Amino acid sequence: xxxxxxxxxxxxxxxxxxxxxxxxxxxxxxxxxALTKDIEAFAAxxxxxxxxxxxxxxxxxxxxxxxxxxxxxxxxxxxxxxxxAALQEHLARQKQVVEVGLSRLSTRGAT
Amino acid sequence: MxxxxxxxxxxxxxxxxxxxxxxxxxxxxxEDDIRERPRSWHRTVDVARSGLAAQLEQGPLRRxxxxxxxxxxxxxxAAAAVLHALVxxxxxxxxxxxxxxxxACALIPGHGWVNPAVLTISLLGLAAAVGVFLSPxxxxxxxxxxxxGAGAAAVVWVATSSxxxxxxxxxxxxxxxxWTTAEAVLIALAAVGVAMVVLxxxxxxxxxxxxxxxxxxxxxAxxxxxxxxxxxxxxxNTFGIPxxxxxxxxHSLGPAWVEPTALALCALAAAGAALLLLAQAATxxxxxxxxxx
Numbered sequence: 038x039x040x041x042x043x044x045x046x047x048x049x050x051x052x053x054x055x056x057x058x059x060x061x062x063x064x065x066x067x068x069x070x071a072l073t074k075d076i077e078a079f080a081a082x083x084x085x086x087x088x089x090x091x092x093x094x095x096x097x098x099x100x101x102x103x104x105x106x107x108x109x110x111x112x113x114x115x116x117x118x119x120x121x122a123a124l125q126e127h128l129a130r131q132k133q134v135v136e137v138g139l140s141r142l143s144t145r146g147a148t
Numbered sequence: 149m150x151x152x153x154x155x156x157x158x159x160x161x162x163x164x165x166x167x168x169x170x171x172x173x174x175x176x177x178x179e180d181d182i183r184e185r186p187r188s189w190h191r192t193v194d195v196a197r198s199g200l201a202a203q204l205e206q207g208p209l210r211r212x213x214x215x216x217x218x219x220x221x222x223x224x225x226a227a228a229a230v231l232h233a234l235v236x237x238x239x240x241x242x243x244x245x246x247x248x249x250x251x252a253c254a255l256i257p258g259h260g261w262v263n264p265a266v267l268t269i270s271l272l273g274l275a276a277a278v279g280v281f282l283s284p285x286x287x288x289x290x291x292x293x294x295x296x297g298a299g300a301a302a303v304v305w306v307a308t309s310s311x312x313x314x315x316x317x318x319x320x321x322x323x324x325x326x327w328t329t330a331e332a333v334l335i336a337l338a339a340v341g342v343a344m345v346v347l348x349x350x351x352x353x354x355x356x357x358x359x360x361x362x363x364x365x366x367x368x369a370x371x372x373x374x375x376x377x378x379x380x381x382x383x384x385n386t387f388g389i390p391x392x393x394x395x396x397x398x399h400s401l402g403p404a405w406v407e408p409t410a411l412a413l414c415a416l417a418a419a420g421a422a423l424l425l426l427a428q429a430a431t432x433x434x435x436x437x438x439x440x441x
Contacts, residue, residue, distance in 0.1 A: 087198025
């Protein structure tokens, strides 16, 4: 699979959920409900079940996450090395955008 | 209803392959979500949207089924809309007094929206569309429902037709070209809907259902011609097709029966379709007996 396909920026409307899921999994493996609660806690965003599994399905298909054995009908997912790299790259780009935006805002405020 | 049951119900939006892979864990997540937020329209809409998206990724058969479901629902809603707009026995067309010809008449809907026939047709269409789309086991029922729904629509249409008379222009006010009317479009949509269901239903005898659909569609079309062309009372074209505007409609519309020819054709078509379906059911039962233990 081409590396471009693993660029989260190309996820379209799934980019947001995908970034949140990968960021949550960066802490360690989590199942669907744990992901929902963790994302709600750190991002104040509640991913609806359909949206969550749509993104999980896509991320798993791209090899960015991996399913672990199910426990009590809950299947945890973990971040793969490719997923960690894709998240790292995406967040670095986002950070650059944030820094430029904040810097320009502060310059505008000073004038 | 328990969270488990509600979760299982929501899972039905997804295709079989998806359910096999994610079903257990997804229903568990839904159960947790339902326990925390027992009522959530957002959740239902999200699951439905995501399930439909998963269905669309399943390949051409699913897309065909979606098209068929859309057509059936569209045909049913069109039937309901046409029934409401054209043959609602409670509606009125009000024109300004003393103006000849009356070019600025308004259509007053009356109580058409509570017309049980409109609701019935809409619900039949919805049930058939959902049945076709979601469950292969319901396809037979959905096909039957679609045909019965179209037959019911035809009978209701014939039975509740109102015939306003043009006071200014004499008779007949309706143009002889019946194929340009909304009714013709409706009939074509219904026929296409039935045909699409037949095409995407591998478990049904396609030939027999196709014949049933075609017989029904052709007879409905045939029924519309004497109704529209030879209607001795004329017809008020509330859609403004093709002579533009509401001019020349009566102030109040009275109930009326159309020609026995149209009624007979519709009854014949419904009977023909029912006979074909019964023959299909009998053949299926015979096959099941012969292939049994």
